[in-house]
Amino acid sequence: MTSLRPILASAWMGIQHDIAWTTPVLSVALRVVAPFASAMTVSIIYWFGTTSASPGLFNADRLAYVLIGSTLYAHVASYAWVPTVAIAEGKNLSVFPHIYITSRSTAFYVAGTVLSSFVISTIASVAALILAYLALSSFLGTQIPATVTLTSVAMVAAALVANIPGALGLGFLLGAYSMYASKFEWSLPGYVAGLLMVFSGALFPTSFLPWPISVGAQYLPFTQFIAAAREALLPGTSGDYATSMGLCLVGGGILLGVSMFVYFASERKARKDGVIDRRLA
Amino acid sequence: MASKGTVSVEVSDLRREFKGKGSPVVALDGVSLKVGQGEIFGVLGPNGAGKTTMIRILSTLLLPTGGWAKVMGFDVEHEPEKVRRVINMASGAEKAGYDFISAKKNLWFFSQLYGIPTATAEKRIMELSEMLGLTKYLDRKFYALSTGYRQRATIARAFVNEPKVVFLDEPTIGLDVMTARSIREFLKEQARRSERTIILASHNMAEVEAICDRVAIIDKGKIIAAGTPEDLMRSLGAPALVMEVSPPQSGFEMLSRVEGVKGFTASTEEERGLSTVHIVVETDAAARAAEDAVKREGLKVVASWRKQATLEEVFVALVGRGFKEREEQDVV
Amino acid sequence: MKARALVRLWSIFGEPLWIVVSMGFPVLSSLALSLLYYSIGAASYVGFAVLGGVMVSFWGNVLWSMASQFYWDKQEGLFEIYLTSPAPISAILIGMSVGGIIGTVPSALIVTGIGWVLFHPAVNAVWGGVILTFGLTLASLYAMGMTLSSLYLAYGREAESLNEVLQEPVSMLSGLYFPSLGARSPFPLAIQAAASLIPLTIGMDALRKTLFYGNDIWQVWPDLAILGVMAVVLLFASTYALKYLENVGRRDGTIGVRIR
């Protein structure tokens, strides 16, 4: 129970620090803009490409596939890299060394900030998905299929939660890096988002990637997370919900274990090299 | 005061090198010391002496490259978790805090990282703020606090977990005299009343003289003297000689050839058109000889007087030069 | 101004890793969107995604290096130095733009190279038109960056969030990866009109015309004229905004204020 305190306090601090410069509502509203626009962009590309290349190519199911995938990869990307910022900012504000020397590990701080941004990011992504759905239906004049029932929403919520270990793992890996990084970590979100776009099956099935990359991509927990959520909203398009959930949890667990190991190793090395309390511009 | 009983900090032959681009920098070069529970222990030395490095090692932020250190019996290198439970630290230069969060919430946040229940934490924050005169400003956002209050908040944070040992790196740097004094009173109170050990790195002699039970003077990573401030100052024998010399001079090399002169430190006041030299002498005869040596160079001694030694003179006696000259030497 | 461009270049090429870092998103997103076009049976449009990747490099550079630069400089206490130096601040901005453009070229080339090797996108280009359009697009895009960077001075930490808010919607509206103007646009006319206020929108449209549809300069001259006008107007706007905000800053004492 005493471990819960530092995690919750860090989550609180993460949210506060995030929204302190404006009102909470405006801050969340602004966060909807980016995932909304990127989901729109990707969906429009699908629409434009299929309707321009040859008649009859367009398929509303596939549009929904792309729309959901693009919202979800953006969701992962937007909260998994938060530890990088939390650590970099902590160093800039000189608080990181003081967090480090408390009797709890900085891992609690990292976990707390990931959780807080998971909450914010989930609200923003759901809103973005709904808005993009409405905007696309109206602009493109098509009926986009989606199964929205109490069960399917619960299934999506379960998938979002099942993806936390994997995202936290990614967060720890990035955090391990930013323990050392200078100002490069500011471009990491671009990398994370870009890699997820290519490898998580968000925009096209991983089978389009060349072998053996396709196999690796297939078993990423993030790929399985997107597949599970998609299966809930578009039954019968992406395989089996339960299998995806299982693979997502197992993959996420493995990633989390490995990344915590890397994180602690990086922390130890940082202490040896004297960079824990190095301030970075 | 080391005789007070339990030893709370023990350092043995501690070394730390930094590998740089050129030759490695030796920041700590075999430091050993023992500090008793409830003691305020000063680490005094010029810029670059290794004070911060020592604090970083003792507060588990940095690993030593040689020797060992124990805090409350726990090895800082191998048992950092146990050490962290009983320590805290603050640096006056850093003023760590989340800008957009109030001072109070900043303090609360750190208390949570120690797993302290909120009610207990809030009570403690109020007490500490009361003692540090911070209460009125607790609800201000951290960035909106003036330097002095940010520093008070930083110091309050270092006591929020009721640590047994507190490491402070230049806690009153850049503060006005009154604020600095009230912080020193607070530290004394914490050591006396709550039996906390305080290790205070500083290059402010007056501060160290005023509140430290014992002092280690450190230069180039080595302890060159240790003891109570009184003992250290008494060890000098004769009072120091102060001379105002005109015209202003940059070097007083002739003094180093005078028998019985242990060292000197000079500063120039351009607007008054003179240099002031502090000379540490072994005997009164040496003081007269020093004055003669200056006059022999054709310089005019505008005024001269004798003065009770301070820690600065102790340093001068040991190193031959003052803090300032030592720091300038490093740059070259 | 030259000095400022040189400083920028030096800091980029002095740290080659920086190129690797800043090209991450353009390269990967362009790859992903190319694959998307490819996977849906619209391989003939892969070129759009590659071109988008090239241009998103510059757009990202405008946002993250140009627009927020003064904000960062302010944080590091450099901005006061610019203000008090005799060089006109617009000269510093132009210097930064030139440095930014040259520094982004490697990333743009890598995007092009990868796209070329993997997908062999079909082009039907009038190269003179492409080069002229490209130049004018960059000029107006960076002039917009200069204006943004002046406006950002008025803000503190919000600058970063503003960047995040601007990046994707502008990418979408300006049609970095698909036509956002004209008959093939998914957007209603009102949105298209609003989107045309962004120089990048006009530039992307003209670039696609000259690069993929074989239009020559005479067919895209209205676009080019608009781009030219936009560049000049934005250049003046940025200087004006800067002067204004400088005065406000001096009056309110916000220039030297840094929020860590």
Ligand SMILES: Nc1ncnc2c1ncn2[C@@H]1O[C@H](COP(=O)(O)OP(=O)(O)OP(=O)(O)O)[C@@H](O)[C@H]1O
């Ligand atoms: N990370 C580092 N890399 C290389 N050298 C370092 C590093 N940290 C400290 N040093 C060097 O170690 C020496 C001791 O530094 P330290 O900060 O401990 O001095 P200090 O006594 O605290 O000085 P000050 O009064 O200026 O704070 C200096 O020569 C410094 O340059």
Ligand SMILES: [Mg+2]
């Ligand atoms: Mg120091």
